[in-house]
Structures are given as structure tokens and as C-alpha cells.
Amino acid sequence: MTVNSIPIRQLLGRVAEGEVRIPAFQREFVWEPDRVQFLMDSIYKGYPIGTLLFWRTREKLQSDRDLGPYVLPEPKEQYPIDYVLDGQQRLTSIFAVFQTELKQAENPKVDWVDVYFDIHANADAQDSQFLALRPDEVDETRHFPLNVLFDVTAYGARVRKLNEEEAKLIDDLQNRFKEAQIPVETIETDDHSKIAIVFERVNRGGVPLDTYQLLAAWTWSGEFDLRNKFDDLAAELDDGGYGEIGNDPDLLLKCAAGVISNDSSAHAVVALKGSDVRDQFPKLTVGIKGAVEFLQKQCGVVSLKVLPYKSMLIPLVRFFATDNANGYHPDAKQQATLRAWFWISCFSRRYSNSVNTSLDADIKAAILLRDKKDSSLFDLVPPKIVPEFFLDNVFSLTAVNTKTFVLLLASKFPRSFLSGANIDLDAVLLSCNRTEFHHIYPKSYLADKLGIIKRDEQFRLANFAFLSQTDNRIIKNRPPSEYVSDIPGGGLDDILTRAMIPKDSFNASYEDFCRGRAELLAQEALALCKV
Structure with missing residues (x-):
């Protein structure tokens, strides 16, 4: 490990030549313009700005990031590459402020704002003499652009417009930045696991990485980027309604820990070994696809949006995870057990509280069911489902109970x-x-005919059904006793049975209708909870 101080101009040259790069496991550039201007003020006044940490290797990674708004050129083969492990925000700021060789990307992710020295600002140890300004905010009589300091021609043209005192001030400005040295610590190694550990540890001191970022760093190799792998998996599942899983890295990491460690707790996630994640990622992928297929075909959960508890996916992924690329195909008894577990978990609200305890128990049960075809570890006692569930809960598609109700209707x-x-x-x-x-x-x-205006009475689950907008427009504000005549006569009984509506209940009072339907819904729900 070596520590050197590098002049800004030399650092700019190395970046522009592609010798210094941002590894893919780093964050995007996130500094606001005011942080950049204060960094320039610190360099100008000789204040410490911290050490950049580079990893030097002759290996070129399969993917890396842009440097702020700039796409870096390919490195020359004879040079080693320095990948930034710590100090990316500072390095990007310095490069973007002073560089003049590279053009910004066509659609940069970073909205860069140039930094200027305020000629008329009072010199002060505390306040910044630098400003990040957009073109319409620049006053050329007082704002001197930093991006010309190392461009001889542009610098000379600008300075000639100044009076003698101002020119002297800007010459001093240029000299300070020319003489400024940026401390750089360099690690030379080809051991990726060592680099991942260093990256994780140095980032604990600044803005902490979340678990996903930590594991992305930990599992990373030149051929494996966890985030890209999860993005690819989400893209595969997108057509089937589960693409949103890519926006929930916490869920994906818990699935990974469940498959690899038989434990989905936060501790198990952080303790995962990078080599294990890479080696068992195909198994995890098969498990996720198998779990999704089961939910869609056996439980009617066609999309992640209607899954009452996303955590329910984790034990299913553990059950279906296999090294066989063709997946695991459960027998009839295993399928029946998993279906009953699904419905029991929904109606008992098993995953509303003590989620880690439920997950631990269900992962163990899934393993035993898979390996021994033994369902004894599953809690398959049907919950007490009462009509009040459908009378007291109001319809709201974001609510767990409504999602469970919708799946019951769909069944x-x-x-x-x-x-x-x-x-x-x-x-x-x-x-x-x-x-x-x-x-x-x-x-x-x-509201108009019965005087029922309370939302919890109008929107009770027992008063909802699958009903297209077209049908709803035709029905308008008529009660069921009137629009029942529009229902195809030969199919009336079947339509009511599938909607779980008691026959002849359309002529009952609203309260009697809701009570009768709630009782029927409770019976049907209980039937789903039995193996």
C-alpha cells in the first residue's frame, strides 16, 4: 500500500486517459453544487480534503460507472487501472470542475453546474469565495470560471479582460490550484474479496451503505454484479407481473439468505459470503421463478401487487430452490400443503407481526416438506374466519385484507x-x-335512497365484487333487485355462485344482504384453508 500526493493537473490527465475509473459497485455521483463549491474553497485555502483510496490492478472490470456526467475513454492496455474505492464524490467534483477534454454524455444522469471564483467576494476563512452558477446567473465582470485555469489559451483570453488588481488575484488563484496536491492511497491486489472488504469498511465511516450496497460490494467480481443480476431477473419476471421485485432489494436479499443460509434475518443477510452468493445465484433464480409460478397458478396471485405479504415469497423460494435448471416440481400433497399454508397465512395475518419468527418457522417447514415430504412443521390449523371480517373491513386495494379478499373472489x-x-x-x-x-x-x-352515508358501511368488503366499468355504468344507481333482470337468465345461478352471493339475496335489505354474503364468504375462505 502506497501513499502519494498528486497535483490536480496530473490527476485530471490520468482520469481523462481512462487510467482512473469508478467501479460498478460504487454509488452514483450525488453531491449537490454547494458541496462542490465548498470543496474548491477548501483546496484554495489549503484545508485538508481527505485521502482518495484507489485499487490498482491490470484487470479491466466488465462494467464500471460514468464519472459524474462524463463517459470515460477506454484505458490503454499497457497501463494499470486505478479503481476508486473511496473519494468518488471528491474526485468527480475536481475532474468535472477543471477538465476541458471530455464532452458530457448525451443524457447524463448528473445535472452538472459549473463553479466560479467570485472576484469581488471578501477573503474569509469561513465563507466560500466560490459559487456554482448556471449560465444565466453568471456575471463575467466578477465570476471567473475555474474550468479555464489549466487551459492556457482560454485562461489568457479571460485574464486580459481584467484590470491589474483582478488579474493578480486570478494568477494567485491559478497558482494555488496548480500547486495543490491531492493525497492518494493505492492498494495493489488482484484479490477481489479483499477489495470488497476494504470497500465495505471504508464506507462505514461516511454515508453508510445499506445492506444491498454492502452485499453488492461483497459479492462483486469482474464477471458478477449482483445489482445487474437482480435487474436481469426482474426483467425476466416483468411480463409475468413480478418485475417490481427488482425495486425491492431487501426482499431479494432475504430470499438469497433463505436459500443459502436457511435464515432470512438481517444478520444472515450481512453474514452471506460473496462466493456463496455467486455460486448459488442460479439456484436462487430457479427458486424465485418456481415460487412465482406457484403463486400464479395455485393461488391466483398473478402479480406482486396483489400478494398480501411480500415476505410470504421467502419460504416459497426456499422450497423451490434447486440446482436443477428445470426446477422442482412438487407432488399433489406438497402443493395442497403450500396452498393451505398460503391461505391460512393470509386470513390469520400471520405476517403482520413477529415476521422474523414466522419466517424462521416457515423456512424450516418448507425445507422439511421439500426434503422429507413431511408437513408436520407447518401450522396448518385453519384460523377462525368470521363474517365480521367482510363486514368490518373496507375496500382499499393497498390494504392486506382487501388483497386477500380479492384473491378469494378470484379463486x-x-x-x-x-x-x-x-x-x-x-x-x-x-x-x-x-x-x-x-x-x-x-x-x-x-346514500340517496337508504340514507347510508358512512364510508365503512358503503365500502365494506361484502358489498364489493369483480364488476367491469361497462357493467357499472349500465347499473348506475340501481339496486340489485332492479338490475338482476339484466343478468342473463340462464346464467344467473352460476354468476351468483362464482361471486359468492347467496341466491335470492338481491331482494333482501342491504344489511341482510351483507350479512348473508359475509357468511358465505367466510365459509368459502375456510374451505381454502384446509389441506
Whole structure:
């Protein structure tokens, strides 16, 4: 390990030549313009700015990041590469302030603002004499651009516009930045695991990395980037309604820990070994795909949006994870056990509290069910499901109980009330759009005719069904006793059965209708919870 001090101009040259690069496991450039201007002020006044930490290797990584708004050129083969482990924000700021050789990317992720020296500012040990300004904010009579300090021609043209006192001040400014030395510590090694450890430890001192970033650094190699792998997996699952899993790295990491360590706790995630994650990533991928397929085909959970508890995915991933690229195919008894566990977990709200305890128990149960075909570790006692569940809970697509209710409705493959056509459940549940669910007793009818205006009475689950917007427009504000005549006569009984609506209940009072339907819904829910 060596420590050197490098002049700014030399550092700029090395970056522009592609010899200094940002590894893919680093964060994006996130500094605001005011932090950049204060960094320039610190260099100008000779204040310490900290040491840059480089990793020197002759190996070129498969992927790296842009340096702020700039795409770096490919390095020359005969040079070793220095990858930035610590100090990326400072290095990017220095380079972007002074460099004149590279052009910004066509669609840069960073909205860069140039930095200027305020000629008329009072010299002060505390206040900055530098400003980050947009073009329309620049006053050329007082704001001197730093990006010309190392460009002889541009510098001379600018200085000639100044009076003698101002020119003397700017010459001093240039000399200070020319003489400024940036301390750089360099580690030379080809051991990726050592670099990952160093990266993780140095970042603990600044803005802490979250678990995902830590593991991305820990698992990284030249051929393996955890974030890219998860992004690719999410893209594969996107057409099937589970692409959003890519936006939940915490869930993905817990799935990984469940597969590798049989433990999805935060401690288990952080303790994962990079080599294990890389080696078992194909197994994890198979497990996630198997779990998604089971949820879609066996439970009707066609998208992540309608899964009541995302954590329920973790034990399923552990069950389906296998080294066989073709996946694991459970027998009828295993499928029945997992289906019952799913519904019991939903209606008992098993994953609302003590989630880690439930996950630990269910991962162990999934392993035993998979390896021994023994379901004894699963808690398969059906919960007490009472009609009040459907009377006291109001319809809200973001609520766990509503998602469970929607899946219960979908389990009966409902038909449209008026046309009699089968509901396209995949399309409806993929979008999970409120417009596909409507009141059986219209809200306006309840308010105008029955005087029922409380939301918790109008929006109770027992008063909702799959009902297309087209059907809802036709129904308008009519009660079921009136629009029942529009329901195809030959299909009425089947439509009501699939909607879990008691026959002849449309002529009952609203309260009696809701009570009767809630009792039927509770019976159907309980049936799903049995193996």
C-alpha cells in the first residue's frame, strides 16, 4: 500500500486517459453544487480534503460507472487501472470542475453546474469565495470560471479582460490550484474479496451503505454484479407481473439468505459470503421463478401487487430452490400443503407481526416438506374466519385484507354480472385497478335512497365484487333487485355462485344482504384453508 500526493493537473490527465475509473459497485455521483463549491474553497485555502483510496490492478472490470456526467475513454492496455474505492464524490467534483477534454454524455444522469471564483467576494476563512452558477446567473465582470485555469489559451483570453488588481488575484488563484496536491492511497491486489472488504469498511465511516450496497460490494467480481443480476431477473419476471421485485432489494436479499443460509434475518443477510452468493445465484433464480409460478397458478396471485405479504415469497423460494435448471416440481400433497399454508397465512395475518419468527418457522417447514415430504412443521390449523371480517373491513386495494379478499373472489373464477363473460383475471389483477371492482349496492343508491352515508358501511368488503366499468355504468344507481333482470337468465345461478352471493339475496335489505354474503364468504375462505 502506497501513499502519494498528486497535483490536480496530473490527476485530471490520468482520469481523462481512462487510467482512473469508478467501479460498478460504487454509488452514483450525488453531491449537490454547494458541496462542490465548498470543496474548491477548501483546496484554495489549503484545508485538508481527505485521502482518495484507489485499487490498482491490470484487470479491466466488465462494467464500471460514468464519472459524474462524463463517459470515460477506454484505458490503454499497457497501463494499470486505478479503481476508486473511496473519494468518488471528491474526485468527480475536481475532474468535472477543471477538465476541458471530455464532452458530457448525451443524457447524463448528473445535472452538472459549473463553479466560479467570485472576484469581488471578501477573503474569509469561513465563507466560500466560490459559487456554482448556471449560465444565466453568471456575471463575467466578477465570476471567473475555474474550468479555464489549466487551459492556457482560454485562461489568457479571460485574464486580459481584467484590470491589474483582478488579474493578480486570478494568477494567485491559478497558482494555488496548480500547486495543490491531492493525497492518494493505492492498494495493489488482484484479490477481489479483499477489495470488497476494504470497500465495505471504508464506507462505514461516511454515508453508510445499506445492506444491498454492502452485499453488492461483497459479492462483486469482474464477471458478477449482483445489482445487474437482480435487474436481469426482474426483467425476466416483468411480463409475468413480478418485475417490481427488482425495486425491492431487501426482499431479494432475504430470499438469497433463505436459500443459502436457511435464515432470512438481517444478520444472515450481512453474514452471506460473496462466493456463496455467486455460486448459488442460479439456484436462487430457479427458486424465485418456481415460487412465482406457484403463486400464479395455485393461488391466483398473478402479480406482486396483489400478494398480501411480500415476505410470504421467502419460504416459497426456499422450497423451490434447486440446482436443477428445470426446477422442482412438487407432488399433489406438497402443493395442497403450500396452498393451505398460503391461505391460512393470509386470513390469520400471520405476517403482520413477529415476521422474523414466522419466517424462521416457515423456512424450516418448507425445507422439511421439500426434503422429507413431511408437513408436520407447518401450522396448518385453519384460523377462525368470521363474517365480521367482510363486514368490518373496507375496500382499499393497498390494504392486506382487501388483497386477500380479492384473491378469494378470484379463486371462484367469477363472471361479469351483465354480459356473463368470464372475467379476465390476469389482466385485472396485473393492473390491480380500482375500476374493475365496484359496489354491488351502488354507493349513490345507498346514500340517496337508504340514507347510508358512512364510508365503512358503503365500502365494506361484502358489498364489493369483480364488476367491469361497462357493467357499472349500465347499473348506475340501481339496486340489485332492479338490475338482476339484466343478468342473463340462464346464467344467473352460476354468476351468483362464482361471486359468492347467496341466491335470492338481491331482494333482501342491504344489511341482510351483507350479512348473508359475509357468511358465505367466510365459509368459502375456510374451505381454502384446509389441506
